[in-house]
Amino acid sequence: MRLGALLGTLLAFSSACLPSTFARSVTGDRVLVLVPAVEAALHEYSVFLDSLERRGFDVSVRAAANSSVVLHTDGDRLYDHVALLAPAAKRLGAALSVQDFIDFVDTGGNMLVAASAALSDFQRRLAVQFGVEFDKRGTAVIDHSHYLRTKAPSNHTIVAASRLSNIPAVLSPPLLADEHRAIYFEGIAHSYDSQIPLLAPLLTGSRSTYSGSPATAERPSSKSTQEQLSGRSLGLVSVFQSRSNARVVFAGSTALFSDALISAEHSANGPFVTDISQWAFQEKAVLREIAHRHHLASAASSSSSSEQPDHYRVANVISYEIDLSVYHDDKWHPYIADDVQFEATMLDPYLRLTLNHTQSADSDAVATYHGDIKLPDRYGTFTFSVNYKRTGLSSIDVQDTVAIWPLRHDEYPRFLSAAYPYYAGSFVMVAGFLALCAAWLWNTEPAPKSSKPKSS
Numbered sequence: 001m002r003l004g005a006l007l008g009t010l011l012a013f014s015s016a017c018l019p020s021t022f023a024r025s026v027t028g029d030r031v032l033v034l035v036p037a038v039e040a041a042l043h044e045y046s047v048f049l050d051s052l053e054r055r056g057f058d059v060s061v062r063a064a065a066n067s068s069v070v071l072h073t074d075g076d077r078l079y080d081h082v083a084l085l086a087p088a089a090k091r092l093g094a095a096l097s098v099q100d101f102i103d104f105v106d107t108g109g110n111m112l113v114a115a116s117a118a119l120s121d122f123q124r125r126l127a128v129q130f131g132v133e134f135d136k137r138g139t140a141v142i143d144h145s146h147y148l149r150t151k152a153p154s155n156h157t158i159v160a161a162s163r164l165s166n167i168p169a170v171l172s173p174p175l176l177a178d179e180h181r182a183i184y185f186e187g188i189a190h191s192y193d194s195q196i197p198l199l200a201p202l203l204t205g206s207r208s209t210y211s212g213s214p215a216t217a218e219r220p221s222s223k224s225t226q227e228q229l230s231g232r233s234l235g236l237v238s239v240f241q242s243r244s245n246a247r248v249v250f251a252g253s254t255a256l257f258s259d260a261l262i263s264a265e266h267s268a269n270g271p272f273v274t275d276i277s278q279w280a281f282q283e284k285a286v287l288r289e290i291a292h293r294h295h296l297a298s299a300a301s302s303s304s305s306s307e308q309p310d311h312y313r314v315a316n317v318i319s320y321e322i323d324l325s326v327y328h329d330d331k332w333h334p335y336i337a338d339d340v341q342f343e344a345t346m347l348d349p350y351l352r353l354t355l356n357h358t359q360s361a362d363s364d365a366v367a368t369y370h371g372d373i374k375l376p377d378r379y380g381t382f383t384f385s386v387n388y389k390r391t392g393l394s395s396i397d398v399q400d401t402v403a404i405w406p407l408r409h410d411e412y413p414r415f416l417s418a419a420y421p422y423y424a425g426s427f428v429m430v431a432g433f434l435a436l437c438a439a440w441l442w443n444t445e446p447a448p449k450s451s452k453p454k455s456s
């Protein structure tokens, strides 16, 4: 009951810190939060956990050592989202393996992984699977210019990070616009594999940020080993979105989510934590294809319900349409962008065109993208696709296989301008033949002169 009272007093306080959005997740409400110890965590992360509950989640806070915690039973997910706030735990739940977590993400579960300087090998191995490599044991993120200023002497391990990647799908406009934001971060750095298109750094170090041992942090080490992470290559928070559109956030700091840093002076941790948890748990930037269709442009466009043809003739003009919606703030909205492209491919892309958008008349939550497309003058089996992948947004990959047939013999135009030399050639041939015949028929040999005397 003492806990209830505490949560009550924090409720008023937290609503001042965290923007109160009541977005619900698209994919489900069950959240598992794994922490070192339940009682302590309810105090330490009360603002964060409380904001999850107010957003409509069914939050289960469990000790990492609780051996009855499993992610799946009989192949079904028991939770829709997992937040790992127990970085030091060597084993999680019922001896869950790295593969269990990968299966969880493969089946559409989302994860929020928070690390700290005391990160276990298990969670390092988990992160490596997603292209995130946490720095060596015993290191921490240090910044001697940007740190949380407290009265007690500090060794500058609570850095004030501010270098956010411009990913509007994840970060809300006020946070991106705020020039003086300070996101307090105490924990471990990671390097992110920039070759992986599914992974994007969200918060990185500034020029004075580096990763090193806090024990030797009194003086900035004189540019020691080159393998040391620093600056922009030093990842603090990274976001990953799988091909199945499951989302994983890696944050090098559990303290990022703590009440202490959310309530620190000038802290932007509250809005930042809300943004990344809303993104991770599919409360925003969820893109969806409602329908798509194509038909001959000359066919009556009003009869849109008519079935799609499975073949066209070469160089037909077709009309292609796709309807897109995006989810945020508890509702589906029309998705408006200028970079949705249509492709027709047969091994190589033959066409790539940007579609125009119009507001759909049927529903105000749908934007319809439309294009009148002249098919290539080439027959074969083509794939019509809209493959739309943007950082932070769910990816869309719509494909139709359509045959393009050559024209039938009676479908060609009567005269082809390109063929005029041939027409001319055949007429010249006919004319020549007639001239030859005429010459042969009427060109009689001159009659021989009657030089012989008449015989009688």
Ligand SMILES: *[C@@H]1O[C@H](CO)[C@@H](O)[C@H](O)[C@H]1NC(C)=O
Pocket: 038, 062, 063, 066, 067, 068, 069, 070
């Ligand atoms: C362990 O987890 C189960 C559910 O997964 C829960 O019912 C139980 O209370 C937990 N035990 C402890 C000690 O927290």
Ligand SMILES: *[C@@H]1O[C@H](CO)[C@@H](O)[C@H](O)[C@H]1NC(C)=O
Pocket: 140, 153, 154, 155, 157, 214, 215
């Ligand atoms: C320096 O940071 C480490 C790790 O965060 C901490 O354990 C230690 O107490 C700090 N030392 C001082 C002098 O603040």
Ligand SMILES: *[C@@H]1O[C@H](CO)[C@@H](O)[C@H](O)[C@H]1NC(C)=O
Pocket: 353, 354, 355, 356, 370, 371, 372, 373
């Ligand atoms: C989009 O609209 C412009 C201007 O109306 C037009 O020129 C273009 O062909 C359209 N794009 C497609 C793919 O239909």
